[in-house]
Amino acid sequence: xxxxxxxxxxxxxxxxxxxxxxxxxxxxxxxxxxxxxxxxxxxxxxxxxxxxxxxxxxxxxxxxxxxxxxxxxxxxxxxxxxxxxxxxxxxxxxxxxxxxxxxxxxxxxxxxxxxxxxxxxxxxxxxxxxxxxxxxxxxxxxxxxxxxxxxxxxxxxxxxxxxxxxxxxxxxxxxxxxxxxxxxxxxxxxxxxxxxxxxxxxxxxxxxxxxxxxxxxxxxxxxxxxxxxxxxxxxxxxxxxxxxxxxxxxxxxxxxxxxxxxxxxxxxxxxxxxxxxxxxxxxxxxxxxxxxxxxxxxxxxxxxxxxxxxxxxxxxxxxxxxxxxxxxxxxxxxxxxxxxxxxxxxxxxxxxxxxxxxxxxxxxx
Numbered sequence: 001x002x003x004x005x006x007x008x009x010x011x012x013x014x015x016x017x018x019x020x021x022x023x024x025x026x027x028x029x030x031x032x033x034x035x036x037x038x039x040x041x042x043x044x045x046x047x048x049x050x051x052x053x054x055x056x057x058x059x060x061x062x063x064x065x066x067x068x069x070x071x072x073x074x075x076x077x078x079x080x081x082x083x084x085x086x087x088x089x090x091x092x093x094x095x096x097x098x099x100x101x102x103x104x105x106x107x108x109x110x111x112x113x114x115x116x117x118x119x120x121x122x123x124x125x126x127x128x129x130x131x132x133x134x135x136x137x138x139x140x141x142x143x144x145x146x147x148x149x150x151x152x153x154x155x156x157x158x159x160x161x162x163x164x165x166x167x168x169x170x171x172x173x174x175x176x177x178x179x180x181x182x183x184x185x186x187x188x189x190x191x192x193x194x195x196x197x198x199x200x201x202x203x204x205x206x207x208x209x210x211x212x213x214x215x216x217x218x219x220x221x222x223x224x225x226x227x228x229x230x231x232x233x234x235x236x237x238x239x240x241x242x243x244x245x246x247x248x249x250x251x252x253x254x255x256x257x258x259x260x261x262x263x264x265x266x267x268x269x270x271x272x273x274x275x276x277x278x279x280x281x282x283x284x285x286x287x288x289x290x291x292x293x294x295x296x297x298x299x300x301x302x303x304x305x306x307x308x309x310x311x312x313x314x315x316x317x318x319x320x321x322x323x324x325x326x327x328x329x330x331x332x333x334x335x336x337x338x339x340x341x342x343x344x345x346x347x348x349x350x351x352x353x354x355x356x357x358x359x360x361x362x363x364x365x
Contacts, residue, residue, distance in 0.1 A: 004170075005171050007168065007170070007179050008134075008136050008168055009166065011165040011166075011182075011247070012144050012247075013144070013162070013240055014148060014162035015348040015349075016082060016083070016162065016229055017240070018230045018232075018235025021081060021229065022048065022235040022237045023258035024081065024348065025047040025054065025073075025074055025077050025237075026056070026237045027343040027344035028076075028343075029045045029056065029259070030045065030261055030344070031342070032070075033060060034341060036064070037338050038062055041060075041063065041064070042059075042060060042102050042263060043060050043259070043260065044058045044060070044102070044264065046238070047237045048234065048237075050235075051088065051230065052089065052092050053230075054096070055095075056074070056097055056098065056099055058098075059099075059102040060101065070097055071095050075090045075095075079091075082151075082159070085159075085231060086231075087230075088229050110263050113263065114328065115265045115300070117295070118295060118297050119254070119265060119294065120254075120293070120294040120295075121294070121295075122270070123276055123277040123290070124246045125274065125289055126281060126287060127281050127287050127288070132281055134247055135175040137249065139178075139210075141164075141350050143202060143207075144349060146205060147162060147183075147199065147202050157191040160229060161229045162184065164181075164182065165182035166207075175210070177215070178207055180215065180218065181207075181211075181215065182221065183203065183218070185225065186228035187225060187226065200219060238256025244258075245270070245351065245352065251292070255270070257351055262332045262338060265293075265295045269302075269326075269328075270351075271335060272334070275334075275359045276289075277291045279362060285312075286311030287309075290307075290308045290309065291306065291307055293305060295328075302326050305320060305326070307320070
């Protein structure tokens with residue numbers, strides 16, 4: 001956590017943002033591939049979405065999902081997100097399926113639960129919000145969740161695509177006030193967003209007294225946002241990894257989460273790193289904690305563990321090394337990740353925070 005006085009900004013995107021549409025489709029296919037809790041299933045799927053077009057590609061093993069089922073999963077997910085527009089409609093989509101068998105070379109290292117790839121993963125937590133998340137990304141998510149609830153409750157002029165951005169002013173390293181707010185929300189033709197309107201009302205409900213007379217507002221700053229979603233911009237799996245994590249407040253190893261089964265440490269080890277850092281802070285071992293884990297493909301134990309916090313880093317690291325199984329199998333078993341089956345449901349509005357998921361539970365057991 002940075003000290004002193006500064007302004008830090010994070011952004012979030014809605015479930016209808018093109019990149020998040022792609023993430024949700026990829027994770028819906030992960031859910032389908034793991035639906036029977038088969039620990040031999042392997043899924044690594046990428047999705048591209050554009051105007052009335054979805055392409056899925058990737059490598060699988062023991063997937064047990066037919067091509068017809070893949071197509072139905074895609075259409076159902078797009079319908080669930082809310083797209084029935086001329087340029088992106090669940091029933092009009094052209095779907096291209098290029099999913100194929102996993103390489104036998106990869107299987108040699110992962111069938112026995114070695115790491116699914118090399119890489120480095122970070123987890124972060126701080127006590128500046130009730131969800132142990134940095135304030136800028138936490139509030140950016142909350143604004144869009146509030147707007148989604150409004151859209152589903154009858155605000156029909158709000159359409160699925162949206163982005164938010166919150167600039168938090170810190171004093172002495174703690175959130176003090178909101179300096180600027182940006183919200184761009186897709187809307188029906190003819191509707192005009194104003195600074196005094198339902199979007200501002202949603203922000204005020206979320207941010208409360210952190211807003212003051214000097215807070216600067218940008219509501220749909222281009223003036224019009226009718227064409228949105230994959231019709232307005234191509235979406236790809238894994239292109240919102242900072243939104244998925246800590247909003248730039250902490251480092252990122254570079255690996256995306258969505259579309260990957262839990263043998264892929266890009267996902268599972270990042271979940272473990274978050275759980276570790278959150279429990280360090282929740283246990284009052286530190287006010288903030290940043291943890292890095294790294295792995296080599298096919299190797300079970302991490303190649304390194306790094307702890308940075310305002311606590312006793314050496315003792316925290318020793319506690320983790322002596323008490324927590326950081327092998328891919330240990331992580332999978334800890335969070336029962338082959339039986340989770342809610343990856344698509346939980347890949348929007350960040351993978352971390354106040355979510356009912358195993359890697360957000362407080363307690364070392």
